[in-house]
Amino acid sequence: MTRTMTPAELRAHWTSGHEIALIDVREEGPFAAGHPLFALTIPVSEIEVGLPPLVPRKSTSVVVYDDGEGYAERAVPRIKALGYSDVAILAGGLSAYAREGEVYIDVNVPSKAFGELVESIRHTPSLPAEEVKAIIEGQQDVVVLDARRYEEYNTMSIPRGQSVPGGELVYRINDIAPSPDTLVVVNCAGRTRSIIGTQSLINAGIPNRVVALRNGTIGWTLAGLSVETKASARGGDPSAQGREIAQTNARRWADHVGVPIVSAAVVENWRVQQDRTLYLLDVRSPDEYAAGHPPGFISAPGGQLVQATDEWLGVRGARVVLFDDDGVRARMAASWLRQMGWDVAVLEDAAGLSQVAPPKEWQFDGDTVASVDGATVADLARHAVYAKGHIPGAWFVSGPELARDIAGLPGDGPIVLTSPDGRIAAANLAVARAATDRPVHVLAGGTAAWTEGLSTELHEASQPIDAYKRPYEGTDNAREKMQAYIDWELGLVAQLANDGVSRFHVVRALVDRE
Known part of the structure; x- marks a missing residue:
């Protein structure tokens, strides 16, 4: 039987700074309607693809929860199958947590x-x-x-x-x-x-x-x-002069905040330690990263990293190392992460870092098919991706509700599962086969491998609640939703104060210019 962790025990990890990852295994829509402060959103159907990048150390304490849907119990064996050894279910789920701490709406809440x-x-x-x-x-x-x-x-x-x-x-x-x-x-x-x-x-x-x-x-x-x-x-x-000024300014501020600068030798030592999660992030632009980056570092542009820490840093209490090649961007990003309670340092010089093999992505080694002829296609892409273009006649099916909704697909012949690159489809093959007597296969290479043209005609076997419509993106948002979003943001400081687990600390100015 899977062990449980109480909300109070979970919150004690946050206040003490001990490592822990809290995973909401519902879809993003319900997640955005309410979740604990440091929860991550990884739907149960996307565990194999979504969890390893956010929680890279397999001995990390992982806690999963839902709001009574039964997803958490289904997520545990999938997480353990990936090699994670310390997995628990949040006792009582979201409703029990709400009696102990604040529940937040929207996404990227810690940063906001x-x-x-x-x-x-x-x-x-x-x-x-x-x-x-x-x-x-x-x-x-x-x-x-x-x-x-x-x-x-x-x-x-x-x-x-x-x-x-x-x-x-x-x-x-x-x-x-x-x-x-x-x-x-x-x-x-x-x-x-x-x-x-x-x-x-x-x-x-x-x-x-x-x-x-x-x-x-x-x-x-x-x-x-x-x-x-x-x-x-x-x-x-920047010009050489502009860059020099920026370096002086960034160094002065980072020193004031207390950002550590570490050598490649220190990072090498941290890499081999097994008792602490380590994130290595290159905060330069994606183009600069693509042109060349230190071994083992992943791209996390500094502004977005600070805006959406939970999209890169899944383990609260982990160690973080940032890199740039200019002496400015890593220091500024690190100054913010430090104030957000992260144990963060800046790599002084990448020279001396050894080459490391990239982490292995989850791979499917079961049977696939190259054709959908005569089959009903079930597409497990996020609805927004599905709506932009999918295999003609494909049905949108919610990953977490695949077992329930596969029965509603038309026809009595074989079913072919697809997803953008096929990996999420493959990860859910066993779920689909257990839920229907019809033959079920996976499309080799997923929708990306389809070469015969895409359709935007919608066929929905599931309610599209897999994505939260952000009221601050795009040009077609309702005024009342935009105003409600601003009102919510203005109330976040009070929520933080009442919650008491953030460990945020805003550093005052070097010289008060305000």
Whole structure:
């Protein structure tokens, strides 16, 4: 029988800093409707693919939960089959946890809550949309820096905005705004990245006045102002002088926060230790990472890492090492992670790191088919991916509810499972075969291997609750949902205070400029 862990025992791990990973094995929609602060979302049907990157050490304590659906019991044997040795179920599930601690809505909550705490403690300056619009239209000496990923910026942005993802701001600002008289406006879609981006520039000590666009493009839209689409301006690479200034600023701030700088020899020693989870992250841009990176490091652009720590760091209490090749971006990202309670260091120099074999991805060694002729196709992709294009006639089926909903598929012939690359389909073959008398196979290579054209006509065997519609992305969000999102963010500091498990600590300024 699988052991259980009480909510109180789980929370004690968080407050003590002991390693633990909490996995919500429901789909993202229910997860976003309520979960504990440091929970990760990995649906039970995606365990084989989603868990190892987030929880790389197999002896880590892993706790799974649901809200009474029965997914947790199904997840445990799948996790153990991957080699994890310390697996428990959260006693009483989400409802029991809610009697002990705060339950949070939305996604990437630790980062968003931390951003709100930063603004509360540091009084990060911001201006409302109407005032920013007047400045943009009436002043020439102003730059507008969009701190989101380029793809988000390109989808919609405010006038005069240029893309400078948050982790790049301190690195690039000295050439973007060489005059100390230039006003710097930082924006994102909601609040967190503009708060953290603005405060990063202030922490670095640049002489300019820096303000956030209050409530981001949501605030802009709620004020009745129009956004632009398909903008493509990007902040350029820093000059030698700009880079030198940025290095001095980043070093001073990181030293103030207490960010350790470690050698390759230290990292090598940590690599061979088996008693601690270690994350090695390259915080430069994806293009720079692709051009070359230290062995064993994975890409985690600094701004996104701070905005969404739970997409890279699955084990609370783990050790983290960051890398750049400029002396700026890793220090700034690490300064934030340290304030968020992470044991984080910056790699001084990658020279001397030994080559390591990349972690093995879960592989399926069962039978596959190359054709779907005469078969009913069940697609286990996330609904948004399925809707963009799938094998003609394929049915969307929820992974966690595959056993229930496979019976509703039409026909009486064979069923072929697919997913974007086939791995999630393969991971759920045994579940499907146990739930139907029809022959079930896996499409070799998944939908990516399909070469005969895709369809967008929807056939849904399951309710599409596998993804949370973020009210701060895209251009078609309802006003009431955008306003509700802002109201929720503004309440996060109170939730953190009432919860008492975050171990967040916002460092005060070197010199109070606020």
